[in-house]
Amino acid sequence: MADSVKDRVIAIIAEQAVLDVADVKLTSTLDDLGIDSLGLVESIFAIEEAFDITVPFNANEPGESNFDISSVAAIVAAVEGLVAARAA
Amino acid sequence: MKRVVITGAGTINALAHDVPGTLAAFREGRCGITDLVIRDKERLSIQIGGQVHDWDPEAHFNRQQIVLYDKFTQFTLLAAREAVAQSGLNFDGMLGYDSGVVLGTAGGGVNTWDDNYRAVYEEGKNRVHPFVVPKLMNNAAASHLSMEFNLKGPSFTVATACASSNHAMGQAFHMVRSGMTRAMLTGGSESMLCFGGIKAWEGLRVMSKDACRPFSLNRNGMVQGEGAAVFVFEEYEHAKARGAVMLAEVVGFAMTSDASDIVMPSKQGAARAIAGALRDGRLNAEDVGYINAHGTGTAANDKTECAAVADVFGHHADRLMISSTKSMHGHLIGGTGAVELLACIMALRDGVIAPTIGYEEPDPECALDVVPNVARDAKVDVVLSNAFAFGGLNAVLALRKAA
Numbered sequence: 487m488a489d490s491v492k493d494r495v496i497a498i499i500a501e502q503a504v505l506d507v508a509d510v511k512l513t514s515t516l517d518d519l520g521i522d523s524l525g526l527v528e529s530i531f532a533i534e535e536a537f538d539i540t541v542p543f544n545a546n547e548p549g550e551s552n553f554d555i556s557s558v559a560a561i562v563a564a565v566e567g568l569v570a571a572r573a574a
Numbered sequence: 575m576k577r578v579v580i581t582g583a584g585t586i587n588a589l590a591h592d593v594p595g596t597l598a599a600f601r602e603g604r605c606g607i608t609d610l611v612i613r614d615k616e617r618l619s620i621q622i623g624g625q626v627h628d629w630d631p632e633a634h635f636n637r638q639q640i641v642l643y644d645k646f647t648q649f650t651l652l653a654a655r656e657a658v659a660q661s662g663l664n665f666d667g668m669l670g671y672d673s674g675v676v677l678g679t680a681g682g683g684v685n686t687w688d689d690n691y692r693a694v695y696e697e698g699k700n701r702v703h704p705f706v707v708p709k710l711m712n713n714a715a716a717s718h719l720s721m722e723f724n725l726k727g728p729s730f731t732v733a734t735a736c737a738s739s740n741h742a743m744g745q746a747f748h749m750v751r752s753g754m755t756r757a758m759l760t761g762g763s764e765s766m767l768c769f770g771g772i773k774a775w776e777g778l779r780v781m782s783k784d785a786c787r788p789f790s791l792n793r794n795g796m797v798q799g800e801g802a803a804v805f806v807f808e809e810y811e812h813a814k815a816r817g818a819v820m821l822a823e824v825v826g827f828a829m830t831s832d833a834s835d836i837v838m839p840s841k842q843g844a845a846r847a848i849a850g851a852l853r854d855g856r857l858n859a860e861d862v863g864y865i866n867a868h869g870t871g872t873a874a875n876d877k878t879e880c881a882a883v884a885d886v887f888g889h890h891a892d893r894l895m896i897s898s899t900k901s902m903h904g905h906l907i908g909g910t911g912a913v914e915l916l917a918c919i920m921a922l923r924d925g926v927i928a929p930t931i932g933y934e935e936p937d938p939e940c941a942l943d944v945v946p947n948v949a950r951d952a953k954v955d956v957v958l959s960n961a962f963a964f965g966g967l968n969a970v971l972a973l974r975k976a977a
Contacts, residue, residue: 524838527777527779544779544780544781544782545778545779545780545872546780546782546793546794547873550794
């Protein structure tokens with residue numbers, strides 16, 4: 487795989503936020519990046535398509551979804567977990 | 575300005591195939607949401623809905639009709655037959671020229687789109703049935719009602735997503751009130767419970783996998799429904815002269831646009847529509863005893879709607895009742911306001927307030943009397959019906975007890 491999961495997730499989030507990849511930090515929150523609820527749902531869709539995974543996310547209860555979106559690092563970790571689970 | 579009364583009602587939805595059955599279900603607080611029975615269900619992540627079961631079109635229509643009627647049209651015709659029969663009106667003579675039909679639907683013949691896309695894309699067919707277009711068009715149901723009942727006045731279909739029926743009934747109200755027509759068939763219909771119809775909604779990630787629990791802290795989304803409701807709106811003197819039974823009077827209507835976001839609701843837009851309906855009906859806030867909520871069971875709608883009600887009604891917000899019957903029949907999208915108007919009529923006429931079922935935990939952001947889980951006897955004289963659509967288009971009707 488050419489890019490790591492981290493790099494690909496950051497690229498997806500950067501595109502959604504209309505930012506340079508360099509401006510998306512692991513510590514950034516979606517709020518920091520100006521991504522609203524629609525942007526989040528769109529990002530999750532892009533992640534699912536890119537990694538061929540299903541992300542368990544319900545916009546009504548983001549905290550209950552077993553998919554931590556509190557920061558870019560948390561999203562990367564959650565995607566890595568789902569990718570590993572798919573490979574297993 | 576003329577007065578406008580409702581002299582007939584009909585429906586088919588997940589709770590029952592007629593009005594008496596639906597009102598009985600409202601009184602019992604019965605849930606009509608079940609596991610879906612549709613093709614390719616196993617490929618859906620959402621597998622529940624307020625589906626109409628035991629539907630047998632051949633019991634109501636002949637073969638030539640069925641090839642022209644998508645399910646949303648079939649539902650509309652069934653509901654309209656019940657409504658017209660109750661009203662006792664016959665449109666065959668001059669009344670037909672003074673009467674029309676305005677209906678709401680968001681998707682029109684979604685099952686027809688779905689079936690025929692499957693045929694050409696999935697099955698690789700290069701030919702479809704000749705009636706695909708007249709079957710799927712959004713105005714098909716309105717046109718078939720006009721033909722079945724000889725309605726030759728203003729007739730059309732309104733599409734404003736989840737507010738379609740309320741917008742439609744508002745138009746019908748305006749026409750009769752202004753004297754443009756003497757009677758109107760109005761309401762709405764939706765039949766989106768097919769693979770493509772549900773798959774599209776899944777994408778937004780606002781759907782619940784287990785239940786519709788409006789206003790409850792643990793709510794986790796909306797549940798789709800299907801069906802129709804149709805009403806006869808009639809000019810008051812016309813109804814009175816023929817001794818018709820008046821189910822309720824329509825007294826006010828208002829519509830607003832949020833002009834802000836394609837999916838997120840706005841408290842201001844909703845509040846302006848509610849206040850506008852009161853103003854249009856020359857009502858005081860204190861007159862309102864019951865509100866049939868939009869109450870979708872999503873995080874966003876329910877708290878925004880409660881905040882809007884609190885803004886408009888002030889202290890009276892704590893005294894009125896507000897419930898969402900979507901917890902029982904699901905969200906009928908473009909047909910939802912029509913089915914929900916039945917709960918308004920029941921409140922005015924029978925003194926029974928339909929409950930919000932599935933209510934498990936109070937939400938401090940929805941701290942109103944939502945009539946949790948059990949129907950309630952209460953005398954109310956004025957009710958409202960809210961509808962707030964995706965796209966920020968809001969439509970609120972005000973009804974008064976018939977006198």
